[in-house]
Amino acid sequence: MTIERRLRIMLIVTAIFGVATVFTIVHIAKSTRFHQVNSRYVAEVNELAGLLNQRKSPSLKQLLDKLYSIRNEADTCVSMTSPVDRTIMYFIQTREAINLCRANAIQSQIVINRLENHAPENPQAVVLDNRLRDNLLAVPETLRRNTATFEALITKTVKFTIRAALWFIIPFSMLVIILCHTIIRGVTRNAQEYRETAEALAESEIENRKLAYYDSLTGLPNRNLLADRLEQTILSARRQSSRFALMFVDLDRFKHINDTLGHVAGDELIKHAANRIRKCLRASDTLSRFGGDEFVIILPDLRSAADVSTVAGKIIEQVAKPFHLDGVDTHVTASLGVAVYPENGEDTSTLMKRADIAMYQSKDNGKNRFCYYNNELNKQADKRLLLERDLRRSIDHDEFTLHYQPVVDLASGEIAGVEALLRWHHGDQGMISPAEFIPIAEDTGLIVDIGYMVLDMACRQCQLWRNNDGVDLHVAVNVSARQLKEKRLISYIEDCLSRYSLPPDALDIEITESVFYNNDSCSIDTLHKLDELGIRLLLDDFGTGYSSLSTLTSMPFDIIKIDRSFIMSRHGKNRKVTESILDMAENFEMQVVAEGIEDRNIAAFLKQRGCKYGQGYLFKKPVPADWIELDENFTNLIISAPELELVVPGH
Ligand code: C2E
Ligand code: MG
Ligand code: MG
Numbered sequence: 001m002t003i004e005r006r007l008r009i010m011l012i013v014t015a016i017f018g019v020a021t022v023f024t025i026v027h028i029a030k031s032t033r034f035h036q037v038n039s040r041y042v043a044e045v046n047e048l049a050g051l052l053n054q055r056k057s058p059s060l061k062q063l064l065d066k067l068y069s070i071r072n073e074a075d076t077c078v079s080m081t082s083p084v085d086r087t088i089m090y091f092i093q094t095r096e097a098i099n100l101c102r103a104n105a106i107q108s109q110i111v112i113n114r115l116e117n118h119a120p121e122n123p124q125a126v127v128l129d130n131r132l133r134d135n136l137l138a139v140p141e142t143l144r145r146n147t148a149t150f151e152a153l154i155t156k157t158v159k160f161t162i163r164a165a166l167w168f169i170i171p172f173s174m175l176v177i178i179l180c181h182t183i184i185r186g187v188t189r190n191a192q193e194y195r196e197t198a199e200a201l202a203e204s205e206i207e208n209r210k211l212a213y214y215d216s217l218t219g220l221p222n223r224n225l226l227a228d229r230l231e232q233t234i235l236s237a238r239r240q241s242s243r244f245a246l247m248f249v250d251l252d253r254f255k256h257i258n259d260t261l262g263h264v265a266g267d268e269l270i271k272h273a274a275n276r277i278r279k280c281l282r283a284s285d286t287l288s289r290f291g292g293d294e295f296v297i298i299l300p301d302l303r304s305a306a307d308v309s310t311v312a313g314k315i316i317e318q319v320a321k322p323f324h325l326d327g328v329d330t331h332v333t334a335s336l337g338v339a340v341y342p343e344n345g346e347d348t349s350t351l352m353k354r355a356d357i358a359m360y361q362s363k364d365n366g367k368n369r370f371c372y373y374n375n376e377l378n379k380q381a382d383k384r385l386l387l388e389r390d391l392r393r394s395i396d397h398d399e400f401t402l403h404y405q406p407v408v409d410l411a412s413g414e415i416a417g418v419e420a421l422l423r424w425h426h427g428d429q430g431m432i433s434p435a436e437f438i439p440i441a442e443d444t445g446l447i448v449d450i451g452y453m454v455l456d457m458a459c460r461q462c463q464l465w466r467n468n469d470g471v472d473l474h475v476a477v478n479v480s481a482r483q484l485k486e487k488r489l490i491s492y493i494e495d496c497l498s499r500y501s502l503p504p505d506a507l508d509i510e511i512t513e514s515v516f517y518n519n520d521s522c523s524i525d526t527l528h529k530l531d532e533l534g535i536r537l538l539l540d541d542f543g544t545g546y547s548s549l550s551t552l553t554s555m556p557f558d559i560i561k562i563d564r565s566f567i568m569s570r571h572g573k574n575r576k577v578t579e580s581i582l583d584m585a586e587n588f589e590m591q592v593v594a595e596g597i598e599d600r601n602i603a604a605f606l607k608q609r610g611c612k613y614g615q616g617y618l619f620k621k622p623v624p625a626d627w628i629e630l631d632e633n634f635t636n637l638i639i640s641a642p643e644l645e646l647v648v649p650g651h
Contacts, residue, residue, distance in 0.1 A: 006182065007179075007182060007183065007186060010175065010178065010179050010182060011179065013175060014172065014175040014176060014179050017168055017171055017172035017175055018172055018176075020168045020172075021165070021168040021169050021172045023084075024161055024164050024165040024168050024169075025165060030080060030085065032158075033080060034077060034080065034097075034154045034157075034158075035151075035154065035158075037073055037076050037077050037080070038073075038077065038147065038150060038151055038154060040073055041070065041073035041074065041077070041104075041147060042144070042147050042151075044066060044069045044070045044073060045070055045140045045143045045144055045147060046140070046144075047066055048063070048066040048067065048070060048136075048139070048140050048143075049137070049140035049141075049144075051063060051066060052136050052137050052140070053137070060115060063115060063136070064112060064115055064116070067108050067111055067112045067115070068112065070104070070108045070143065071104075071105050071108035071109055071112065074101045074102070074104040074105035074108060075101075075105050077097075077098075077101040077150075078098060078101045078102055078105065081098055086098065088157075088160075089157060092156065092157065092160045094153040094154070094156050094157045094160075096149070096153055097149075097150050097153035097154055097157070100146045100147075100149055100150045100153070101150065103146060104143055104146050104147070104150075107139065107142060107143065108139075108143070111136065111139050212224060213225040215288075215289040217267055217270060217271060217289070218270060218271055218274040218289050220274055220278075220287055220288050220289045220295075221286060221287075221288040221289075222288060222289060223288065223290050223291065223296075225288065226286065226288035226290065226296055226298075227348060229286045229288075229298060230246070230298060230348050230351070230352075231348060233286075233298050233300050233341075234341060234346070234347065234348065234351075236300070237300070237341055237342070238346075242300075242301055242302070243301075243302040243340060243341055243342065243343075244298060244299060244300040244301065244302050244340070244341050245297075245298075245299040245302050245307075245308045245338050245339070245340050245341070246296065246297070246298055246299075246338070246339045246340075246341070246351045246352065246355045247296065247297040247298075247299065247308070247311075247312065247336055247337070247338050247355060247370075248290075248294065248295075248296055248336065248337040248338075248355040248356050248358070248359035249277065249294065249295040249296070249297065249315060249319075249334050249335075249336050249359070250293060250294050250295075250334065250335050250336075250359055250363070251269075251270075251273060251293035251294075251319065251332050251333070251334055252332060252333045252334065252335055252363070252367040252368060253332055253333070254266070254269070254270075254292070254293035254332060255293075257269060257325075257330055257332065261325060261326055261328070261330065262326075265325045265326050265330075268323075268325055269323050269325055269330065269332065270289075270293060272323050273293075273295075273319055273323070273332070273334075274287070274289065274295065276315075276318040276319060276321075277295060277297070277315050277318065277319070279318065280311055280314040280315050280318055281297065281299075281311065282299075284300055284301070285297060285298060285299050285300070286298040286300075296352075296355070297311075299311060302340065305340070305372070308338050308340070308372075309370075312336050312338065312370040313370075315334060315336065316333070316334055316336065316368060316369065316370065319332060319333060319334040320332075320333050320334070320368065333367055333368035334368065335359055335362035335363045335367045335368065335369065335370070336358075336359060336362055336369070336370035336371070337354075337355045337356060337357065337358030337359025337360065337361065337362055337370065337371055337373065338355060338358055338370060338371070338372050338373065339351045339352075339354035339355035339358060339372075339373040340372070340373075344373045354373040355373060357373060357380075358370075358371045358372060358373040358374075359371070361380075384440060387432070387436070387437060387440055388440050388444055390426060390427075391424075391437060391440055391441060391444070391446055392444075392446065394424060394426070395446065395449055395450065395453070397427075399424055399425050399426065399427065400422060400423065400424055400425075400450070400453065400454075400457075401422075401423050401425065401457075401624065402420045402421065402422060402423065402454065402457050402458060402461065402625065403420075403421050403422075403423050403622035403623055403624055403625075404418040404419065404420055404421070404461070404475075404622060404623060404624075404625055404628060405418060405419045405421060405615060405620060405621065405622035405623070406418050406615070406619055406620050406628075407419060407474075407476070407593055407613050407614070407615045408613065408614050408615065408619045409612065409613060410603060410606060410607040410611055410612065410613060410614045411607060411612070415473075416474065416613055417473060417474030417475065417476060417508065418473065418474075418475055418476070418628070419475075419476040419478070419510070419615065419622075420454060420457070420458040420461075420475055420476065420477050420478070421434065421478070421622045422434050422438070422450070422454055422478075423622075424437055438480070442480050442481075442482050445482065447480050447482050447483060448482065448483055448486055451479060451480065451483040452492055454477055454478075455477055455492065455493060455496050456496055458475045458477045458507075459475070459496040459497065459499070459500045459502055459506075459507065460500055461475065461625050462475040462500065462502060462506055462507070463500035463501065463502055464625075465628075466502065466506060472505075472506070473506070474505070474506060474507070474508050474536070475506065475507060475508065476507075476508035476509070476510050476538060477507065477508070477509060477510065478510045478512075478540065479509050479510065479511055480512070480514075481511070481512070481514050481515040481520075481523060484511070484515060484520075484522070484523035484526045484527065485520065485522050485523055485526075487522075489526060490526060490529050490530065490533070493507070493530070493533070493535070494533065503534070504533050504534035504535045505534055505535070505536060507535050507536075508535070508536045508537075508538055508559075509530055509535055509536070509537055509538065510538040510539075510540040510561065511527070511537065511538070511539060511540060512540045512541045512545060513539065513540075513541060513542065513544065513545025513551075514545055515527075516545070516548075516551055524555070527555060527556060528556055530556075531556035536558045536559065537555075537556055537557045537558055537559075538557065538558065538559040538560070538561055538593070539551075539552075539555075539557045539559070539560050539561065540561045541561065541563040542560045542561055542562050542563055542581065543562060543563045543565075543566055543577060543581060544563045544565065549584075552584075552588055552590070553588065557590065558590065558591065559590060559591045559592065559593055559613075560581065560585050560590055560591075560592050560593070561592075561593045561594075561595050561615075562578060562581050562582075562592060562593070562594045562595065562611075563595070563596075564595045564596020564616070565596070566578050566581075567594050567595065567596040567597055567602060567606075567616070568596045568598060575605075578594070578606075578609075579609060582606075582609050582610060582611055586610065591612045591613065592611050592612060592613065593611075593612070593613040593614065593615055594606045594611050594613070594614050594615070594616075595614075595615045595616060596615070596616050597614045597615065597616030597617075597618045597619070598616050598617045598618050599618060600618065602618075603616075603618055
């Protein structure tokens with residue numbers, strides 16, 4: 001039961017007892033008055049008896065006065081009783097007292113009437129004859145008897161009333177005490193609750209303020225507070241004609257750590273990194289967590305650009321030191337971008353955008369470094385935005401074609417297959433390199449639709465070439481990591497193969513090592529399913545990415561493609577790397593394609609070191625499909641490139 005409900009019930013009960021108590025007290029008072037009236041009445045009756053007993057006869061007036069008084073006292077007694085008194089007296093069986101009073105009054109009145117009738121003319125005269133005297137003497141006797149009975153009844157009433165009063169007063173007092181106690185307790189508890197609520201409210205307000213302006217993980221200002229501080233810093237720099245730097249810091253490979261070590265370790269890393277960065281700054285600098293693994297720093301009152309370089313260098317150095325997470329030494333690096341007020345922008349959004357662009361430039365330049373924003377970067381960012389917009393439109397506008405670059409058997413010189421390479425004929429900008437637009441397509445997810453289109457075009461072309469028996473040409477299609485996450489990819493490839501009646505081994509899929517960056521189980525699953533379908537898998541750009549020896553042994557790759565940076569390099573060490581890769585592939589019984597062969601000597605070297613296939617400008621640049629035909633025996637491909645007539649020998 002709620003405290004309010006309990007209080008209400010108690011109030012009602014107390015009120016009832018209160019009324020009863022008041023009533024009883026009034027009744028006691030009344031009973032006392034009954035006694036007084038009755039004793040006066042008894043006195044009057046005794047006086048009347050005295051008058052009648054004296055030797056000298058009383059005057060009629062004396063007798064009448066006494067009788068009037070006696071009657072009045074009796075009348076007073078009767079008129080004092082209210083209907084409630086009478087009801088109570090009825091219940092406790094003392095109602096007779098009233099009847100007696102009434103009887104006394106009536107008897108007195110009868111005697112009065114008789115006396116008045118007897119000698120009305122002269123009330124002073126002595127009138128009592130013996131008969132009348134005897135009659136009158138009987139009156140006080142009756143009245144006295146009545147009075148005694150009355151007294152007994154009244155005493156009973158008073159006793160009852162006192163007892164009742166006790167019965168009511170004690171519980172009433174107790175109730176009042178309990179009620180007061182309950183009220184006081186309720187009020188105290190309410191006050192306590194109110195105080196606690198007020199305190200909790202104040203605390204939650206502080207907490208809300210914290211949440212609104214501070215990052216809960218690191219306790220650093222969040223982006224809301226950063227926006228405010230940046231605004232203030234701009235105003236103050238404008239007033240004092242001073243300069244300040246805005247620095248974006250992004251941890252490299254943080255996603256990888258989060259994915260491999262888990263979010264708890266990831267959070268730990270963020271906290272430690274924040275602490276290390278803080279130690280590189282002055283008290284007047286603002287370090288904020290912008291989100292995820294991104295921090296933004298305001299360095300006010302800049303004296304020279306060298307100041308920023310010093311701080312940036314310190315941050316890079318501190319972050320690069322190993323972090324001890326989960327008992328493991330983990331390595332991350334930081335990429336920084338710097339925009340300076342007022343040179344690179346005079347408002348919040350411009351400065352933020354430009355520091356961000358500079359940070360991305362650091363990433364593009366190889367990470368673990370810092371870059372100052374420059375206009376060239378801005379142009380690049382704008383260009384990228386435009387390309388992104390156009391890329392979305394180009395899918396519906398038939399602006400894509402495939403070029404094919406032969407893969408040559410180095411021993412025989414035969415074309416073993418072709419690699420399909422995407423070309424974008426931009427309406428205004430002409431041909432755009434895949435190196436430029438594929439990353440954008442990957443970032444935006446457009447690569448998924450583009451990828452399906454490439455698969456369809458490559459399979460259709462492969463069927464055209466294969467239509468003649470004897471040509472078991474392989475077409476290799478590049479598939480990005482993002483596409484491998486698509487559940488539909490496998491069924492799409494199966495549809496393509498059946499639509500163009502191609503055996504699975506007609507299609508090669510090239511995957512770059514970046515697919516292992518996130519160790520995504522879904523992508524790895526897809527690789528195994530492709531292998532089960534009988535499709536050959538090629539590990540593209542080998543040596544530049546994230547694959548390890550375990551990748552080679554546990555993943556179903558058939559062929560390694562050595563990245564062209566090793567093949568094209570004249571550096572002796574890279575030659576050694578190539579040799580090592582060839583040895584390793586031989587041990588793993590995998591075949592190798594060396595891409596980027598531009599030089600006969602390199603082709604000869606590779607052939608001599610046992611490299612099976614080669615691809616490069618030495619043999620052919622990627623060309624449109626209609627430049628490639630079958631020879632007159634319909635057994636081999638002839639490439640009729642205008643600048644180079646290359647006839648590939650038959651089997
Ligand atoms: P990749 O798969 O490694 O393709 C080989 C790249 O090396 C091609 O560049 C090719 O033109 C170039 N190349 C071949 N031989 C030589 C040579 O002797 N010297 C030089 N300097 N370069 C040579 P391309 O066509 O610009 O393609 C660049 C990258 O774009 C490809 O690298 C591939 O990763 C990606 N790409 C191309 N088409 C597609 C596609 O349809 N889907 C996906 N996901 N990526 C594609
Ligand atoms: Mg490739
Ligand atoms: Mg490659």
